[in-house]
Amino acid sequence: MINNLYSKDIIKRFLPPSSKILRMHNYHNKPAILISDFDKDKNIEIVVFYKLHENVYISLLKNINKDWKIVSTLDGKYEKLDYAGILDDKIIVKWKEKSLSSLLMLSDSKLEYVNKLYPASIFSISGRKWGYINEDGNFVIEAMYDYAQAFKENIAIVVKENLYGVIDMYGNYVVYPRYNFIDEFREKRAIVVKDSSFRIIDTDGIEITQKDYSYISAFSNNRALFREGYLYGYLDLYGNEVIPAKYKDATDFREDKAVVNVDDNLYYLIGIDGDIINTYRYYFVGEIRNNLLVFRPDIDSKFGYIDESGNVIIPPKYTFAKSFEFDRAIVDISEDYTNRYGVIDKKGDFIIEPKYNDIKILDRNRLALGISIDENNPFLGSVYAIADMNGNIITDFIYYEIYEYKEGIASVYDGESTVFVDYNGVIKSDLPIVKGKGRLYLYPNLIRADIDLRTFYLDKNSKVVYKENETLLLNSKYKVIQEKFKPNKDYLVYYPQISGMENNQDYVNEKLKNLSNVKEISKDTQLEYVYTGDFYVHFFRKNLLVLNLYSYEYYFGAAHGMPNKIYVHINLENGNIHKMGDLFKKDSEYLEEISRIIREKIENDEEYSYVFPEVFVEINPDTLFYIDEKSLYIYFLPYEIGPYAAGFIQFEIPYEDIIDLIDVNGQFWKSFN
Template structure:
């Protein structure tokens, strides 16, 4: 009898201790806590999802509704794909991903501050990159054996075996690059300086702002005065100047008592302080302004081109655009007039906003006379007379022109490829341009030949992935770039754009559940890959939002639900993260559905360069992709524009004025602009300050536009 009782007890113990197993589709999230559907107690147990062949796809453990313990994903052949661990909903410990052949791809480690250090391998086990703070760096880049680390929002460096070389005590620390003469720029307690590779402070951390290194000298600002320091920490140009530009030809223009002069690298005055404006030297000449007129100086201060112009630009390719009265011309370095002063506009070589100057046809310059545009070469020879209303960018020796309200095509010699007969030509993609002719839509190629007849379709989208979305009588379909129909026009109620190789279509159909919207994902051949009952969205980073019973989740490209239906609204995934909405508040989840940024914010801008701009109580701040607040909520909201990082810089607003900050929250400019655009091509940004207009670079230097 005792044996029977003991056996029953052991059986009960085994059953009671075994973990409960369910699929993701049977779970729902309530404020970030997972429950079985229609249950009130948070779920504890294992969640297992499988492929159609029966192999496990995802296996994860939950405890009291939070991810806790092992989380693994697998390839469809059963080989492990990812392995990591959670503790009370927080990713912690080793994170490992595998190639399908079983070789480790990534091995890193999460602590309370995110990934500190890890390694990435190729399929043969060779180390190819180092991971630091969730960023990948080529292993060869760490010739100094130093790797950036972060702790409590402070930065330092470790070596490749994990030893701390520079403690994480700086609000900002740069890399040790040749650009900084082997030093690193640091910031601490709102002051800046520089350290060497051992952590020794070489330039005292006492300056208000660092700008750049020019000819081996570091430009700093202290108490609104500018000076230069060498790499040993010696001040070579004292901090007594109101403005300083950069060194060129061994000289730097500086401003003192409202006048500009030029200093050499030991601070001696080479060109006296007698000019109202001045530039650096380009092609051995610098422009300067005196008594309201511009001219050019050489590096010993001699006047090479007299002060007789109302505005000027730099010399590029030995030519400069200058203005005299209300007309523009072109001069060479000797002051010889190459193009006479007869044009109302000449595209400046140095104007990076110019969209007409050809990248492929370097000799051509856009000019304007009256209200008409033409092209000339650098000798002043007229290539295309000023007869066009507009001339667009060149692409493959072809440009779109407008004349008498109609559009056509010409090449770089002025030869007419297609006469100006079209209502509009939209621009070429993969050798095809959409166009309209007498109100009808069609498409032409580079040779001006019609490849989609005008009037056959009511509407055509731009070509994408060798297919073109078309519309006829308010019905949509797809053709390829040769005009062959791929998805029948009018069969589906809605047809999306091609996204990640799939086209989403919807159709209201009779099903076993009645009249329902059925979503299908179709490839470029017309084959149905996924079918879903309910509303869906396009794929982004391998996941598509789907909706059921007024709640949204995500499926993968196998049609599996990977993020449960628990959000009022979701956005697309970007950089592995997605903004979600519940009860009017926004937060961010990752591709596994884990909440990275709590759902408590009034607004979250799309992620840009790994950073979210976030609004709380009417103030902007910035949060990184680990969910950490890296720049506090101290900037003003603005209905006229969005704020995000571009080229490492963000426009922000404080006290009603715009300024620029870097990713560490350091101000790159003063907050004094009434308009401030994003940086373009890592070069300059357009700004306005009262009646002044111009461009500013990342060094904070302002290039005024002359009216």
């Protein structure tokens, strides 16, 4: 191992005579020299920080063919150095000026600053894992999270073991994963949920609320709406209840004003400190936007608009009305199950006639007008055209997905591909055209593509910078391959295929296709539902591979979709797909014993208080199950023994509780033991 004295001798041979090695002010004034195998090539590298002619430089030295050479040099950000250290294979630099930090890494034997990080996933033996890549597509923060959101102001929300946390650009935890949910940061505050209680944290991860709440909204105008019991109030940025809980309902603050419901047919417009600006005696009053408020005089009346003083500006004549935005409002005049949306100005005149199935505001100058895919079944959705705020239609009705304009471009999906279009609806041919359904995001040097349930990155020339691996090596013999099946724009399945099996591989792969719902679907048929299916490796040990095939089916117009999941237990050695009964001794009363254990849990464990009384009787050989290294799990689909909101209800049964029933000499047990 090279020591600092020897490294200084090496460095002096290559640095200019007038250069001076920097010292770390916050680290005992030690020379700023780092020694490590940064690029994991089993050879030591040296990184040195030095000053030359009033400029700071960072150089990398490598031993190539038993001879040291400077192979890369970067300009330093500032003149004085507080600290330089090693984090995994990266370099953290803290500059004395303004207490700013930098992150460096090696890429192809070159030092480079890491300025931007992007969430990316890998297909792994532990399931789909997320980390962060740089603009070259190299992982800077290891893929170890269940999910990872984009960085904003140098922090990002991550999920690990179903708990939410926050990390910084170096992968350090600002908030360790301990919350059931963390909303995005707004006004340097985030709403967090822990055990059904809402709290607020700042960007340092410090909880600023003094107690738990049953609900807190995101901050807007330095105020967050909260609920205590059945009443609403407002918190400030420091968690203080600046307006106590005393309203039956309330809106977020906008332009220092909010609308609150005090009693039946009584609303107030209040200021930022709760002072009453005006009183409205109507059945309903909505939030204030563009100085107008949606109102409904009584329960049987339609919607109209009043001004801040309570004057009726547009009489009630709409069956539905949205708040004004950019001096336009979307309204509906339909009297039946169909939609007749139009756009009005602040006088109530129709700028766009009320004849559309849907309308979206894309920015202050653009709208998306949607007509029914099927006029007889408007709930099947819309196909959109782009229009301006004056009702001029710019494109044909060709888009099934369309998102807001940002910097003059919008991401759209035309049924085949996802592309960027400009203000005139013209495809940006200088940017990628990506086959599949989803959304594109334009960054300075990359394009993020969220397409067909996968996230990948392209440069502006459509070259793939990073894409998730489609093949997973389980070991030197077996691998799992992702296959994609998309016969229709509303039907998408990723299903597994196994390679390396010597027995029954074709049978197993055909079974996996069938269980994944790979079936004949017409390309041109408009389905009444959206179906998505995917999978991940749940468990792999010895010869046993357990795959989780999960799906979601949503019928258009329904209150919610229906999730499903099937665990497939595959013996890779002989090709058997094991059933639950294979785990137990023949003629054992395992069904009765497991049923007894489940009934006992339902009766005595508060965790199962939501299970429908008297619904569960007993399991049968086809009851859904899965296993891991320590337990058997029995699970039920939504609605099967509990409410939809309970999701998949499962019961863990440790092997030690049923070991007398298990056939420890059987194929199933021995496949993973």
